[in-house]
Amino acid sequence: MTEASVHPALWPAPLATKAVEATVTVPGSKSVTNRALVLAALAAEPGWLRRPLRSRDTLLMAQALRALGVGIEEGVGRHGEGETWRVIPAGLHGPATVDVGNAGTVMRFLPPVATLADGPVRFDGDPRSYERPLHGVIDALRALGARIDDDGRGAFPLTVHGGGALDGGPVEIDASSSSQFVSALLLSAPRFNQGVEVRHIGGTLPSMPHIRMTVDMLRAVGAQVDEPETGGEPNVWRVSPSAVLGRDITIEPDLSNAQPFLAAALITGGRVTIPDWPEHTTQPGDALRAIFTDMGGSYELSEAGLTFTGTGRVHGIDVDLGDVGELTPVIAAVAALADSPSTLRGVAHLRLHETDRLAALTKEINELGGDVTETEDGLHIRPRPLRGGVFHTYDDHRMATAGSVIGLAVEGVEIENVATTAKTLPDFPRMWSTMLGAES
Ligand SMILES: O=C(O)C1=C[C@@H](OP(=O)(O)O)[C@@H](O)[C@H](O)C1
């Protein structure tokens, strides 16, 4: 248990007393930042990340790459000191230790990188990292020629005995518990001797937009990728061996972290603008435009960014969130405040996220007087009048933001350990209060 969960601070979630009217600048995407760091570390020349996210997950990634010998320097960007990272690749060295925290991207994306180091790399992390699925990455790396010690458990702590290179080649995996298995193998694959051919052989693959993000970012650094969506075989991804180019990349705002702010507009009948909303993106958060419109709002994408407007009336929704699972907690919170029931489907794999999100949402919303039941692959949510109380967060950043959304409409909601939002959005409490202070 972390210190924060032994002494959980309670944060009184602010109530919205009127329609929220605000412009909220959201920091960079976790998923894009951590992919960009890995690709820059594997490149043949230095690269830049502009407006990277600085949060627990991305700082853990940067710290791990530095431990392997990669230079990551603070640079002066267009937006002032400290807003860029210059990444200077180097030979990857062991021995090294990597703390994965509870970051799925760090725990899955870095073992393949470690196979390229010239010595042992020991991985450890938060207690929850021991429970999150990893076998797809570890078994695949072994099949591709890596030596990994894990006491036979297929979980952390473990040591990847980097041999300076990896054969690579064809491999079958079951990635139905996490798309990150596929992304992990593809990201390092240009540097494997034979590249990689990953064949997914399990049930439904979640989070397809995140795999698309991996493919697009690989292509942007010069990799050749064959994949199902551009005419390749279904469920098969191939990356050819090649040099990785150093690039200058500006990180998009994290659209999944924009979600609670958009939800505030929807629930209060207000208007929230998120500047720099990308016109085209692989981020799953882009699906919020359609989902929150179905739930009763409307949006406009303009030079100013994405402006989302609510009417104060929120409708229930029946939706498959398999592609966009990380949006589920805040959608569940909004659904609990709607005028009709909701069914959220396709997200059984959320039981293995930061916490068991289906169980946690059910318990916490019901403890405020709600009526939520778990299904095999999601949630049924029947809105009822809610009351105040403690909203437990289980070291899950998205539970904290979900509870805060309910707190906008329900007096007396207290969020346990709101600091857990530091995983991807360290400034959340201040941003939330500022948004409400900007009410008109
Ligand atoms: O590759 C990524 O950056 C992510 C993929 C998804 O993981 P799962 O496929 O495990 O849900 C998502 O939920 C996570 O927040 C980020």
Ligand SMILES: C=C(OP(=O)(O)O)C(=O)O
């Ligand atoms: C599932 C999530 O994170 P992770 O990258 O740790 O899997 C998330 O951010 O919702």
